Amino acid sequence: MIDPVIASRLQFAVTTIVHIIFPVMSMGLAPFLIYFTWKEIRTDEQVYEQLRAFWTQIFAISFVVGTVTGIVLEFEFGTNFAAFSTAAGELFGGPLAVEGMMAFMLEATFLGIFVFGRERVTDRLYMLSSIFVGLGTWLSAVWILIANSWMQTPRGFEMATKNGQPIVSLVDPIAAYANPRFPWMFVHMQNAAVLSVALFMAGVAAYFVWTDRDTQFWRKTMKISLAVLLVTAPFQAIHGDAYGRHVADTQPQKFAAMEAQYDTDSSVGLKLLAFPTSVSDITDPRAEELFVIELPFLASILASGGNPGATITGLNDIPTEDPPVAIVFWSFRAMVGLGMWFILLSFWGGVRWLQGKLFEDDLLAKALVGSSVLGILTVELGWIVTEVGRQPWVIDGVMKTSAGVSPNLTGTEALATLVGFVVVYSLLLVLYTYVVLRIIREEAPTDPPKQAPADPPKPAAETPESAEGVPSDD
Amino acid sequence: MTDPVALSLADGPLFGLPLDTLWFALVFAVLGTFLFLDGFDFGVGALFATRDAEAERETLLAAIGPFWDGNEVWLVVFGGMLFAVFPSVYAALFSRHYLLLFAILAALLIRGLAPEMYEQRHDDQWQTWWGRAFVVGSVTAPFFLGVFVGNWLFGVEEFASAASLLVGLAVVALTITDGATYLGLKTRGDIRIETRPMGHLAQAGYLLLVVAALAVGGQSASHVSLLSLPTLALLALTVLLAAANVVASRRDRHVLALGAVAGQAYGLVALVATLLFPLIDPVAGLEVADAIVSTLPLNLSTIAASLLLPLVATYFVVLYSSFSGPVEDEESYA
Numbered sequence: 168m169i170d171p172v173i174a175s176r177l178q179f180a181v182t183t184i185v186h187i188i189f190p191v192m193s194m195g196l197a198p199f200l201i202y203f204t205w206k207e208i209r210t211d212e213q214v215y216e217q218l219r220a221f222w223t224q225i226f227a228i229s230f231v232v233g234t235v236t237g238i239v240l241e242f243e244f245g246t247n248f249a250a251f252s253t254a255a256g257e258l259f260g261g262p263l264a265v266e267g268m269m270a271f272m273l274e275a276t277f278l279g280i281f282v283f284g285r286e287r288v289t290d291r292l293y294m295l296s297s298i299f300v301g302l303g304t305w306l307s308a309v310w311i312l313i314a315n316s317w318m319q320t321p322r323g324f325e326m327a328t329k330n331g332q333p334i335v336s337l338v339d340p341i342a343a344y345a346n347p348r349f350p351w352m353f354v355h356m357q358n359a360a361v362l363s364v365a366l367f368m369a370g371v372a373a374y375f376v377w378t379d380r381d382t383q384f385w386r387k388t389m390k391i392s393l394a395v396l397l398v399t400a401p402f403q404a405i406h407g408d409a410y411g412r413h414v415a416d417t418q419p420q421k422f423a424a425m426e427a428q429y430d431t432d433s434s435v436g437l438k439l440l441a442f443p444t445s446v447s448d449i450t451d452p453r454a455e456e457l458f459v460i461e462l463p464f465l466a467s468i469l470a471s472g473g474n475p476g477a478t479i480t481g482l483n484d485i486p487t488e489d490p491p492v493a494i495v496f497w498s499f500r501a502m503v504g505l506g507m508w509f510i511l512l513s514f515w516g517g518v519r520w521l522q523g524k525l526f527e528d529d530l531l532a533k534a535l536v537g538s539s540v541l542g543i544l545t546v547e548l549g550w551i552v553t554e555v556g557r558q559p560w561v562i563d564g565v566m567k568t569s570a571g572v573s574p575n576l577t578g579t580e581a582l583a584t585l586v587g588f589v590v591v592y593s594l595l596l597v598l599y600t601y602v603v604l605r606i607i608r609e610e611a612p613t614d615p616p617k618q619a620p621a622d623p624p625k626p627a628a629e630t631p632e633s634a635e636g637v638p639s640d641d
Numbered sequence: 642m643t644d645p646v647a648l649s650l651a652d653g654p655l656f657g658l659p660l661d662t663l664w665f666a667l668v669f670a671v672l673g674t675f676l677f678l679d680g681f682d683f684g685v686g687a688l689f690a691t692r693d694a695e696a697e698r699e700t701l702l703a704a705i706g707p708f709w710d711g712n713e714v715w716l717v718v719f720g721g722m723l724f725a726v727f728p729s730v731y732a733a734l735f736s737r738h739y740l741l742l743f744a745i746l747a748a749l750l751i752r753g754l755a756p757e758m759y760e761q762r763h764d765d766q767w768q769t770w771w772g773r774a775f776v777v778g779s780v781t782a783p784f785f786l787g788v789f790v791g792n793w794l795f796g797v798e799e800f801a802s803a804a805s806l807l808v809g810l811a812v813v814a815l816t817i818t819d820g821a822t823y824l825g826l827k828t829r830g831d832i833r834i835e836t837r838p839m840g841h842l843a844q845a846g847y848l849l850l851v852v853a854a855l856a857v858g859g860q861s862a863s864h865v866s867l868l869s870l871p872t873l874a875l876l877a878l879t880v881l882l883a884a885a886n887v888v889a890s891r892r893d894r895h896v897l898a899l900g901a902v903a904g905q906a907y908g909l910v911a912l913v914a915t916l917l918f919p920l921i922d923p924v925a926g927l928e929v930a931d932a933i934v935s936t937l938p939l940n941l942s943t944i945a946a947s948l949l950l951p952l953v954a955t956y957f958v959v960l961y962s963s964f965s966g967p968v969e970d971e972e973s974y975a
Contacts (some may be wrong), residue, residue: 228757234710235753239746241720245735246742252735256728257938264721264942267714268949275714276956279707280963288963330729330931337938338651573736584743591747598754602761 172572174581175247178588182239183554184547185592188599189233191546194308194357195364196226197301199391200281204297208290217384217612220285222368224606227282232599234275236592247581251561251571257337258324259314262344266310274303308356316348318562319553320417335565347417351410352553358406359549362399363542366509368392369516370539371607377532384612386526393516393525400509407506415470415479418563421556423482424495426466427452431481437465441500452496490558494551502548505541512538651937660943661933664726665921667946669914670907671722672790675715676783676812677819677906681899682709684820684843686752686779687813688836689772697832698772702756703968704827711960713749725942727932730922737924738792741800745785752778780813787812794913795858795865796923804858811850815909817843819902822886826895829967837890844883851879851909864916864923871915879908 203219206212241263244252252259277299280288284296323343327336337343372389375381381389415422423429426438438459443449448457464475471477482489512534519525561568654660682705692698723731735742755775759768790812791797791805801809821840825833855876859867866872882904889898921929933939 231710231753231757234713235750238713238717238720238749241717241724242735242742242746244724245720245731246739247736249732249736252724252732253729256724256731257934260721260725260728260731260934261938261942261945264718264725265945265949267718267721268946268953271714271717272711272949272953272956276711276953276960279711279960283707284963292959292963327935329935330927332729336935340937340941573732573739575736576739580739583740587743587747591750595750595754598758602757605761 168578169582169585171576171578171581172569174578174585175572175576176568178247178581178585179240179243180554181585181588181592182236182243183550185596186233186236186240187546187550188543189229189236190304190307191360191363191543192229192367193226193233194304195360195362195367196222196229197304198361199364199368199395200226201297201301202391204294208294214383214387218387221384221606221611223282224610225603227278228599228602228606230274230278232595236595247573247576248561248571249573249576251566253332253334254566254571255335255562258317258321258335258343262310262314262317266307266314270303270306270310272303273299274307277303305357308360309353312352312356313344313346313349316352317343317346318560319352319557320346320348321562321565322346324565335562347413351413354406355403355410355549356546358399358403359542359546361395362403362509363546365392365395365399366535366542367539369396369535370537373532373535373539375611376526377529377536380613381526382613389525390520393513393520396509396513397517400506400513404506404510407503412470418557419480420482420485420487420490421495421552422470423480423485424490424492424556425499425552426479427454427457427492427496428466428479429453429481429483430455431478431484433467433478434464434476435466435470435479436461436463438500441496449497450493452493488559490556495556498548498551498555502545502552505545505548508538509542509545650940651935654936655940655943658943660939661930662918664722664933664939664942665918665929666914668719668722668726669910671715671719673907673910675712675719676815676910677903678712678715679709680783680816680819680902680906681705681823682712682820683752683779683783683813683816684818684840685824686775686820687817688820688824688839689779690776691836691839692832695768698768700828700832700968701824702759704824706756707960707964709753711957713753716749722942722946726934726939727921727929728934730927730932733922733925733927734789734793737798738789738800741785741789741792745782745789748778748782748785750778751775752782754778779816783812783816784809790913791854791858794916794923795862798924802858802861804854804861807850807854807857811847811854812909814843814847814850815902815905818847818886819899819906822890822895822898822902825890825893826899827967840890841887844886847905848880848883851912852876862923864920866916869915872912875908875912875915879905879912882908 200219200222203215203222207215207219244259244263277296280292280296281300285293288296321335321343323337323339323341323346324335325338327334329336368388369392372381372385372392375385376389411422411425414425426435428435435454436459438454438457438461441452441460442458443452444456444458466479467477468475470479482492515531516525516535519528519531525531557563559567559569561571685701685705689698689701692701720731723734751774755771755778759771759775762768787809788801788805791808792801794808795802795804797805818840821836821843824836825840855865855867855872859865882901886898886901886905889895889901917923919928919930921927921932934942
């Protein structure tokens with residue numbers, strides 16, 4: 168029978184990989200919806216009412232599926248990782264409880280008003296509801312990422328014994344919860360969510376443009392999402408570069424796995440593109456053996472913050488067992504590659520927009536359609552780097568994942584639920600896709616444009632991020 | 642380096658309060674809030690099986706549409722609070738009842754998804770199947786939750802015992818009572834008239850099932866003292882509230898009737914809490930005072946809950962008052 172440790176880890180992987188799609192959709196849509204609602208109320212223009220009503224439907228289904236898959240994760244800490252929960256509950260449970268009270272409650276109650284209440288409540292309360300729903304989704308991320316980042320860079324605790332069991336005891340809450348990783352994760356994740364949704368919106372709009380069914384509604388969607396893409400795509404790369412440096416400082420083992428660096432070395436180049444030369448390179452990439460196009464010294468510069476001769480510790484010189492290097496190495500490369508593609512795509516669109524030919528470039532439209540869900544895929548890859556890369560630790564340097572699994576869990580039980588999730592979540596993804604496609608096909612307004620469609624490019628000050636107050640640059 | 646605020650918060654419980662007992666009560670109060678609020682969503686879901694007309698089905702879905710999501714979050718808060726202040730109990734209970742917990746999750750998933758799916762297409766077969774899924778999820782979710790609470794109370798280690806199955810059925814009966822009473826408030830005409838006797842039947846069933854569960858469970862669990870004053874007082878109160886619900890709903894005093902059901906939901910969790918206390922996990926023989934987290938995180942959770950729960954109450958007041966009164970004819974779930 169399967170090892171309950173392996174089954175529990177696989178199950179957690181499956182359930183988080185599926186779940187994260189829906190918060191990305193709701194967190195990314197939130198600033199757009201606040202902007203649409205604000206414009207609808209301020210300008211009374213029909214197109215903003217249509218935009219708000221249409222994208223709220225996508226938000227609502229994402230929120231429901233996000234709720235039912237999110238509760239699963241909260242329960243899984245207890246069901247599958249009871250030893251971890253007992254040992255780390257003092258630090259880890261608090262943020263989850265606060266997330267429920269502060270964030271999830273705000274989001275779930277005002278969503279009722281936001282989805283069902285347009286005709287029932289005043290404009291002012293409706294506007295407030297959109298802000299509270301958006302705030303709720305983002306605050307949720309704050310508390311979940313506080314909990315996660317503490318596991319990556321644990322601070323503010325000491326080891327203690329309770330009821331005869333070793334536990335991690337909280338001594339300094341500020342150090343624990345404002346830990347070094349949190350701000351990096353939060354900015355990277357939120358920008359990724361907005362970027363992913365902008366790509367999705369642009370992709371859907373581009374489909375209608377490409378098939379010559381573009382109305383004012385789709386043109387507006389395309390322009391707004393492209394404006395957001397032009398800010399978020401380059402920002403993600405600039406921020407990601409600095410984030411990488413922070414990972415090298417705080418989790419050298421993860422960084423070495425990202426670079427497949429086995430031997431400690433100085434003046435290491437950054438492997439911009441890596442090509443496997445044999446099958447074993449795919450399953451067991453090693454920096455020394457790959458055919459790579461690399462930027463000389465850049466990995467050293469990255470890791471040290473400017474010193475081209477800096478030493479990078481290799482996996483062979485780290486005493487604990489390695490994380491699954493191949494998964495981390497290739498996921499990282501795919502993530503960065505896709506991130507570069509998004510920048511290129513946004514510039515391409517930007518140039519066409521300036522030329523006044525945004526809706527005439529079929530190839531651009533096709534590229535956008537093809538990229539519509541790649542943002543979400545990239546978020547998944549990034550989380551795989553983060554979570555697989557921190558193995559074998561569940562709490563970095565403190566507790567191994569294998570020690571965190573429920574002691575009384577049997578392989579049969581764990582396998583039964585794992586298989587159950589694979590089946591149920593596959594169906595869930597099919598249903599979610601079906602519903603989203605149905606909404607796009609059937610619920611989009613088809614009215615011919617009422618006003619002249621040629622809006623001049625909006626300055627950055629009117630893009631949704633600035634309305635929401637998202638940091639747009641460092 | 643430890644900052645001075647953290648140090649003073651680690652000295653002792655805030656204001657010298659018996660925070661362990663207060664949190665034990667609060668965790669059950671949150672569970673009771675979930676049971677009452679999501680209870681009527683579950684009940685409406687169960688009663689959905691009794692309505693065939695398309696317009697009536699839409700009315701039922703519209704009656705819970707804006708609310709069920711917020712109501713369900715009380716379960717998330719219950720889990721989070723248990724994790725934050727009694728982490729070892731959270732871990733022991735959830736891992737001990739592994740398959741049961743996933744049964745609860747599966748039921749909640751079906752219940753949450755079904756109304757969304759139901760509205761996606763208007764062909765008969767699609768709506769028949771998603772309507773059935775909605776009913777199944779709405780009945781099995783409270784059933785498995787009740788079994789879980791029964792297992793917790795009676796210290797059952799296997800999937801379920803006769804007593805915990807009876808608790809599960811009792812909770813289903815209570816949610817149907819809750820749903821029928823709620824529909825009295827939120828609908829007019831045939832739905833209100835025809836679901837009322839179903840609610841009254843469920844109300845009677847609830848009383849019988851609670852007594853039966855206690856009688857069966859009390860025999861095998863030595864820590865459960867049935868003939869104590871608080872137990873008998875809570876049972877007497879439950880009978881009174883059940884009578885009040887029946888009388889009030891017959892006189893169309895729907896808010897009063899719903900209040901009587903709320904009282905029974907809180908009465909049930911109070912009964913479970915008093916029967917357990919001072920134990921919190923009978924299987925491990927663990928007491929509340931030993932299971933509580935250290936003083937510093939306990940004080941922090943106390944501060945967080947004191948600030949946030951009043952705010953949360955405000956959100957619910959705003960939500961429910963925005964959609965007060967019976968569902969209008971043109972309103973639907975979509």
